[in-house]
Amino acid sequence: MTQHLTLPRPDDWHLHLRDGAMLDGIAPETARHFARAIIMPNLVPPVVTGAEAEAYRNRIRAATPESFTPLMTLYLTEATDPADVVAAHAAGIITAVKLYPAGATTNSASGVRDFDRVRAVLEAMAEAGIPLLCHGEVTDPEIDIFDREAVFIDRVLDPIRRATPGLRVVMEHITTADAVAYVRSQPEGLGATITTHHLVINRNHILVGGIKPHYYCLPVAKRETHRLALVEAASSGDARFFLGTDSAPHSDAAKESACGCAGCFTATNTMSILAQVFESAGALDKLAAFASQNGPRFYGLPENSATLTLQKSDRPVAYPAKIETGAGPVTVFDPGFPLYWRVLD
Ligand code: DOR
Ligand code: ZN
Numbered sequence: 001m002t003q004h005l006t007l008p009r010p011d012d013w014h015l016h017l018r019d020g021a022m023l024d025g026i027a028p029e030t031a032r033h034f035a036r037a038i039i040m041p042n043l044v045p046p047v048v049t050g051a052e053a054e055a056y057r058n059r060i061r062a063a064t065p066e067s068f069t070p071l072m073t074l075y076l077t078e079a080t081d082p083a084d085v086v087a088a089h090a091a092g093i094i095t096a097v098k099l100y101p102a103g104a105t106t107n108s109a110s111g112v113r114d115f116d117r118v119r120a121v122l123e124a125m126a127e128a129g130i131p132l133l134c135h136g137e138v139t140d141p142e143i144d145i146f147d148r149e150a151v152f153i154d155r156v157l158d159p160i161r162r163a164t165p166g167l168r169v170v171m172e173h174i175t176t177a178d179a180v181a182y183v184r185s186q187p188e189g190l191g192a193t194i195t196t197h198h199l200v201i202n203r204n205h206i207l208v209g210g211i212k213p214h215y216y217c218l219p220v221a222k223r224e225t226h227r228l229a230l231v232e233a234a235s236s237g238d239a240r241f242f243l244g245t246d247s248a249p250h251s252d253a254a255k256e257s258a259c260g261c262a263g264c265f266t267a268t269n270t271m272s273i274l275a276q277v278f279e280s281a282g283a284l285d286k287l288a289a290f291a292s293q294n295g296p297r298f299y300g301l302p303e304n305s306a307t308l309t310l311q312k313s314d315r316p317v318a319y320p321a322k323i324e325t326g327a328g329p330v331t332v333f334d335p336g337f338p339l340y341w342r343v344l345d
Helices: 020-031 050-063 082-090 115-128 145-163 177-185 203-207 224-234 270-280 284-299
Strands: 003-008 012-015 036-039 069-075 094-099 132-134 169-171 190-194 241-243 307-312 322-325 328-331 341-344
Touching (some): 003 284, 020 050, 020 322, 036 050, 050 069, 050 082, 082 094, 082 115, 132 145, 145 169, 177 224, 190 224, 190 284, 224 241, 224 270, 241 284, 270 284, 270 307
Parallel strands (some): 036 069, 069 094, 094 132, 169 190, 190 241
8 A cells, every 4th residue: 555644844944055056956955845944154154144144045045946945044153243133133034043163063163162252142142032053062172072062062052051041042963862861851942953864874884894974974973872862852743853954065076085074965865764764763653743843833933834745665766876066966865775755746
């Protein structure tokens, strides 16, 4: 018997679309299945003002169909003007502000070093109801890369939240049982996005049997126990956890290099992978909450009225191994198992 699953059209609450030829090449991959996406501002140079966000939004709109709505973010720096953030939000240009600890990841050099220097911006955001989206890793060289998320919770996230009550915060792309537990321990004002790839791979997938550059991302995938905690959180129906793919394209030349870039590109096959992961967890009925309902609820936006239907096939579903772009080929994330759920376009 053919199985179908119809969801409200999903949204991606954490996405990298880049710019120029890469944007043109990869944006249609997201717009095919998703209605809205929160767009990361870590361009070179970063999107730091409302005017820059508006110009970037126009470039994204030119590269995507009208059915797709980009929700813009600003890149928080120590020089960010609170008035500009509030005005951009009031004008409907931005939805949220992104915090990168300086040096944590791709194009984060202009991020925050001294958190006291962004206090006024955070207070203005709390007042105006603008969410703060955190790349949750410390950059202290003394801290092991596999511990950087857990340490961020204690050293940065919890102090910011205590100092700025009322600030709505999303801990982005969580990778640890520690983050799941912290989010669950907080009664309100804190959500977390979970990526597709962190539901599929653990650190062995990156390193055993040869180094796999297309599985390298930040925060780096952790032990299997952590992956299982993420699957449990995502498939629990708990409204604090929602999909943010962190689909982050880099050309194959930039990934397959002596110093490869961080990022997994999952836009093309995310919904097929998620259906499979949720089915394996015995939680297909929770996929709508994770991919389509919990995110809009956190952001105070309506659920999409359009829908998306997945169909289970007897034979594995084909998807391209690479997306060819004017900025070079981009390898599509390989979950390492065949996919049986097809999106009916
Ligand atoms: O893996 C990642 N890639 N993590 C990030 O935080 C940034 C992203 C990118 O922009 O490539
Ligand atoms: Zn990201």
